[in-house]
Amino acid sequence: MATGVPKIDELKSLGNPLEDAKRAAAYRAVDENLKFEDHKVIGIGSGSTVVYVAQRIGQYLHDPEYSDLTSKFVCIPTGFQSRNLILDNKLQLGSIEQYPRIDIAFDGADEVDEHLQLIKGGGACLFQEKLVSTSARTFIIVADSRKRSPKNLGRNWRQGVPIEIVPSSYVRVKNDLLEQLHAEKVNIRQGGSAKAGPVVTDNNNFIIDADFGEIIDPRNLHKSIKLLVGVVETGLFIDNASKAYFGDSNGAVEVMEK
Numbered sequence: 001m002a003t004g005v006p007k008i009d010e011l012k013s014l015g016n017p018l019e020d021a022k023r024a025a026a027y028r029a030v031d032e033n034l035k036f037e038d039h040k041v042i043g044i045g046s047g048s049t050v051v052y053v054a055q056r057i058g059q060y061l062h063d064p065e066y067s068d069l070t071s072k073f074v075c076i077p078t079g080f081q082s083r084n085l086i087l088d089n090k091l092q093l094g095s096i097e098q099y100p101r102i103d104i105a106f107d108g109a110d111e112v113d114e115h116l117q118l119i120k121g122g123g124a125c126l127f128q129e130k131l132v133s134t135s136a137r138t139f140i141i142v143a144d145s146r147k148r149s150p151k152n153l154g155r156n157w158r159q160g161v162p163i164e165i166v167p168s169s170y171v172r173v174k175n176d177l178l179e180q181l182h183a184e185k186v187n188i189r190q191g192g193s194a195k196a197g198p199v200v201t202d203n204n205n206f207i208i209d210a211d212f213g214e215i216i217d218p219r220n221l222h223k224s225i226k227l228l229v230g231v232v233e234t235g236l237f238i239d240n241a242s243k244a245y246f247g248d249s250n251g252a253v254e255v256m257e258k
């Protein structure tokens with residue numbers, strides 16, 4: 001690796017084991033998957049782990065050995081936070097309308113099962129994340145190792161499947177999830193102390209978190225939820241990711257691949 005881009009095994013701890021784990025996964029994922037000659041359009045996801053993806057790509061941009069190629073990269077965001085990550089790291093911003101075909105996308109996940117199916121949307125960004133990740137030829141997940149389910153989705157992530165819905169449909173969707181799809185618990189996600197009332201997504205919608213317990217068949221569950229009137233998208237990402245990088249606080253990274 002060229003001078004200028006910090007070497008992974010020489011990185012100093014950030015003083016927070018979880019952040020060290022996230023950084024380890026993100027840096028490795030970028031170094032092993034970003035092909036400077038082939039990849040021109042890059043999807044940048046949302047959340048706290050993908051912060052280190054944008055940071056790593058930014059490090060390559062500032063390294064004279066890579067900057068010619070890296071400065072031609074166009075990065076496609078998955079929401080407001082992601083857009084700022086791109087701008088803060090001085091990367092070139094593009095839109096999915098301009099670049100409907102993405103070469104590679106990186107994003108975090110809330111849970112990853114043994115078949116690389118995902119729950120996403122813990123940060124309420126699932127719709128644009130799905131638009132970007134399903135438009136990408138290669139989709140790579142970066143996460144700390146807590147996100148790896150020992151088997152099925154719903155084991156580690158107990159908050160429920162995030163579902164983006166049109167605001168006026170919230171009562172109808174809630175009832176349908178409980179009565180037709182037998183969800184155990186359904187909540188309209190609230191802003192908490194930061195906002196009185198529901199969370200409003202980057203697309204001006206609401207988020208419902210629907211707990212189905214352990215999810216044996218995520219593909220069918222996704223399809224059934226999508227058929228409900230009012231549902232924009234679900235946080236179940238099916239057959240979408242090709243690899244997941246799970247970081248540990250000691251810098252070790254495990255890679256799960258299809």
Ligand SMILES: O=C[C@H](O)[C@H](O)[C@H](O)COP(=O)(O)O
Binds near residue numbers: 045048049122125126
């Ligand atoms: O809506 C948020 C996204 O799906 C995130 O990618 C997901 O919640 C993982 O975020 P983090 O990297 O902060 O755990």
